[in-house]
Amino acid sequence: MMADIDSAARPTIGGGFRLQWEPAQGTHVLLYPEGIVRLSRSAAAILTRCDGQRTVANIVADIERAYSASGLSSDVCAFIQLALEHNWVELGS
């Protein structure tokens, strides 16, 4: 069972990771010691909003607005859960 993520938590990019846009590849990437993760557009949309300011609820609302969609909460939370497992993000409160 996946633990529910507190919608009031404020995710931020994990220590040792850096999120940046790579013009040569046309993608966002996550950089870490001697490694690189190429991000899909939806993963980048979520991670670029993990700035330690926005709550999970803010991020969901933000993305729903940006994509003119609704009901994205479970998708966004599932990705944040995955990102937590990889230490790509950390949770503040």
Place this chain on the structure above:
Amino acid sequence: MSEPVAADSPTPGPPLWLLLELTYRCPLHCVFCYNPTDFGSVGRELETGEWLRVLEEARALGSVQLGLSGGEPLVRDDLETIVAAARRLGFYSNLITSGVGLTEPRLEALKEAGLDHIQLSFQDSTRRMNDFLSSTRTFELKSRVAELIRKYRYPMVLNVVLHRLNIDHVGDILEMAERMGAEYVELANTQYYGWAWRNRGQLLPSRDQLRRAEEVTARFRERVGSRMRIFFVVPDYFETRPKPCMNGLGRIFLGIAPDGIALPCQAARMLPGLTFPSVRETSIRSIWYDSPAFNRYRGEAWMKEPCRSCPERGRDFGGCRCQAYLLTGDAANADPVCDLSPHHHLVTGAVNRAEQDIAATPRAQPLVFRDHRESGARE
């Protein structure tokens, strides 16, 4: 003669991984160093401005992971300038160091300049190999540096090169790493290039030693759990399939030697029949995409049997070109680590000889310490 890029290979991607070997100078004399054994006769080092131009050009092509290595990169007093330029350009910078010379003011300046990561190598800094674990000087230096690394909030990443003379102490090494607060430990068995190739007969462990070291590592891993992650890199001489060396030459890795020579692998300088271009004369773009030296082993057209028709050729790219050359005399042969190679007996033979040597006398020949005088330097 250059060969065109094989028709089956698409345009190569960018050199994502850029390694700058800033200098071959080093305060240590490691017998397992992969630097060329004639490093003393290599031309003058690039100047600061030249390194900065390399960074700019490579970044424009899409390089993003940066290794700063050597020799000992801290010997360069412009390391901070290079790191700051790398950060400004958007590189993720990794310093690969022995820790010798890593004082607090320098670490503070490197942090300030935007250095992302440090890998501390544990080497023997004395000529008494067998005593190296009890070498108080080394231990104190490493402990001091480890403490600094933690103070400046870097993850503590330790790399230890294993060989016949220290592999039996792997338990002690891991305990030492634990006392230093290491979060990641890489136990990297020696790869046989450069000085290590010259000393291979002395450094290859036996199958028994290797098995015991793996058992000790497995037990230690169980005890410490996730507190310390340990990577045990098996020496490829004991494998039956080759490593996908550099993920294939000319695919992601671009190395620049101290004198500005561009290399598709740190050890490639030894490969015959190739003229490696210099960043002093050629742009990084032209080196990466157009030079015969970087195109020679791209794709599959260069392969011979058994690689050419092997279903695994897309996974391991035929292994290591340097190893093929060193052992068989032809860099286009299959890496003889592969048991499908007609030369595989050269690898098993070396291991068998090592075992006989260990059983007979532990030291048949003197080791050749990496040394300025031994390297062809003019006085």
